[in-house]
Amino acid sequence: MGGPLEPLFDVEEMELSFGPQHPSTHGVLRVMLKLDGEKIMDAKPIIGYLHRGTEKLFETEPFPQCIPHTDRLDYVASATNNQGFVVTMEKLLGITIPPRAAYIRMILAELGRISSHLVWLATHAIDLGAITPFFYNFREREEILDLFEAYCGARLTLNTMRIGGVPFELPDGWVDRCSDFIDRFPAHVDEYEQLLTENRIWKRRTVGVGVISAEEAIEMGLTGPPLRGSGVKWDIRKVFPYDHYDEIDFEIPVGTNGDTYDRYLVRLQEMRQSARIVRQCLDKLPDGPVIAKVPKVLRAPEGMVYASVEAPKGELGYFIVTTPKGTKPYRCHVRPPSFINLQALPEMVQGLLVADLVAVIGTLDIVLGEIDR
């Protein structure tokens, strides 16, 4: 009686179109699934529903006017998008920014990272059926958005960095307000941890799900928390410090197993580290101008430059090609972390169940604005 058993009934794989309108694809991601029962035999992400031709638009705008377009890439953490673009432009133009501007940028970027991770945790938890963390996360996110609003008037698409610095001085009382929030914040992270970290069901849903090894993660080009969750201690803020991150003391949390739970822990630790960075920036905040002396019309030398920042999702890089005396990017390519992280999805969900798919999509923390550009 050897050999595989003949199935009693006709068996066929079910094709399931998961998304683009689905509560847990975090936007307009579509995954074509081949299912055997609930087991995923094959997953094929289909993207592009939010494609707006951002890279084409960059080519039509003078350098400073490209910045608002970057807001719309990763719209839950627009500060780091601005930062990536202006850092690249400053490298191209050889501009040194005043220290106060760098510190304000770091504060905004880290607040943005916290708010992005809060959105991630909220949606990730709700994907796994825990609805309460959502409201706790959004309570704190609201405060961060209020801080952004007080600084630049916008809450989501900040457009708050300029080539050479930042556009505004911090308003009166902003430092105290921010300081008050950032001192309270670690206690809130404890709250989220209380809800989830030791929860048995949470652990059963995340431990060992969507495992990716360190070698595989590098091979697939993962960056950000998905890479660090696999144990690779790699963070652009440490490796290629931009702005003044080299003056700040912080740690890079890493995981060990590369599963969903480790990535969850990594992101929670990152929130604490971000709070620490903001705290130090507020303490060290130097005086001086907030924007460098920059020519009115920016003319770039010919060449190609690439610079990247550590966005909440991973390495966000801008590749800018210019023509001699050009006032617009000849070509501006964005290296979107979500796009490349999403590529690993089929491998990570192979053989898992549909319920794990939402866990893995959640743990990759994708933003479709950035994937589709």
Added chain:
Amino acid sequence: MTDEKNTPKPEDQGAAPKSQPEAKPPWLDKPVPPVHVDAMDDPDVTALAAAVEDAVLAADAFAGEVTITIDPAKLIDACRFLKQERGFKFLVDLTAVDWPEREEGRFDVVYWMHRFDDSRRIRVRIIVGEETSVPSVTGVWKTSNWMEREVYDMFGIVFDGHPNLERILLWEGFNGHPLRKDFPVEGIDTGAAVQPDVYPEGGGPLVEEEGGA
């Protein structure tokens, strides 16, 4: 991946040196743009030139970034060498630039790779014409799969040996390659104009016979 390699400060990225004891702080001075310098004697370039014959056509450093222009025919060998022998295990980015007027070939295809040991990055560039296809590096770095698909989608550059060369952001049947310089910024008429057999006349939602989930 330990802390040690975070300490050597790489000069090829990030903010310029800070707080020099000058009369005028650098942010009030006129910015000094970076210049191009020859990088043929860079250790990675010389190693590559020695290992893969005739591969390196030129090497240039700009803003601390080394760009090696190599012969497209030697691309796979060069990439494999850089990955396996020189430790560039991580392909950071892959994209293309369109130069429609250029004589040597219309497109630059650009590979930007990273070495973890000393946090060094180099850029490999190949110049290809409109009709020539590019060997796919999916066999070298898995991550290049979607990146090459995107380049194919946006520029129409065909990658030989790619396992699944389909459009990625736009749909199959889209007419044109948007990031080519001759593609109009305001876009083209799509939908009904492109797939008249699928889309009802005058646009409107796609109606199919068999409705699925």
Added chain:
Amino acid sequence: MHAALIQFIVIPVVKIAVILGVVLLVVAYLTFAERKILAYMQVRLGPNRVGPKGWLQPIADGLKLFVKEDLIPAKAEKAVFLLAPAMIMIPALLAFSVIPFAPATKLFGLLPKAIPPYVTDINIALLFVLGISSIGVYGIILGGWSSNNKFSLMGGLRSAAQMVSYEVPMGFAIIAVLLMARSLSLVQIVKAQQAAHLWFFVPGILALGIYFICGVAETNRNPFDLPEAESELVAGFHTEYSGMKFAFFFLAEYTNMLVVSSLATIMFFGGWLRPFPNVAWLSFLGVVPPVIWFAVKVAGFIFVYMWFRGTFPRYRFDQLMQVGWKWLIPLSLANLVIVGAGVLLVKG
């Protein structure tokens, strides 16, 4: 003839009408309670706009669902699609016909003789409830299948597997109560607890735990809400339902919660009995009518339901099956042995 008419027709009809009305009203307000309780657990206010403090919200919801367009997907199996909501709602309501929420009463002397306020007391009431609530699963399966939607189908399949699996340990847990009460009549079970001077949750604490976990699974509530897991299956078996048909699924879920809680109250917490019914000096507690005691106990269980929802993530399908088959069934069997031995020792 005349007396028989009153006894067998008029009184039952009145009772049925009253109970049906009360149950539906309670169920409607359960949704409101859930939204409020969850809101307070989640640092927000909950519905507070319709009527004073939001108290008319369920009415508004009901009206909205009632006047909403009732869509039937073109490819749906129409007859089955229409039947499914009824098949889930009717059994849920039928269960209330045997649930005794108060003893026979004269209604403060308004009635000439004491009559039981519940519809009927049959000697196999417990079996009846179990059987009738099993029918509910067909509504879910058929609803999921007839929608002709893959998400619905998967939701239906999940619930079939889930309900069938969890009915087994639930049945074993109930047998433990039977051993103690020596009756299947729910009224007799309450009376047995009075006679034993002991609510059955003390000897049956394990049975209570198993029963309630299974009850949560049976009603498809968090953390076992896989059939309608929003983040996975959109809305599971009722993805394609709208308007009043959706409301049926929705109300049936809450009705079932009420049934499970009522049964738990009756079997383990002495039904309508006041705390320590045999301690004389606590007799002032008797001022509170039995039906209120019953309601308070049921409300406690309902609160636990909502507490779960506010706290737990969702199990995965295979883990759910594991919990059911690998833990609950062996545990309930062991419990049966323990309780059986205990009953033998005590009663001889």
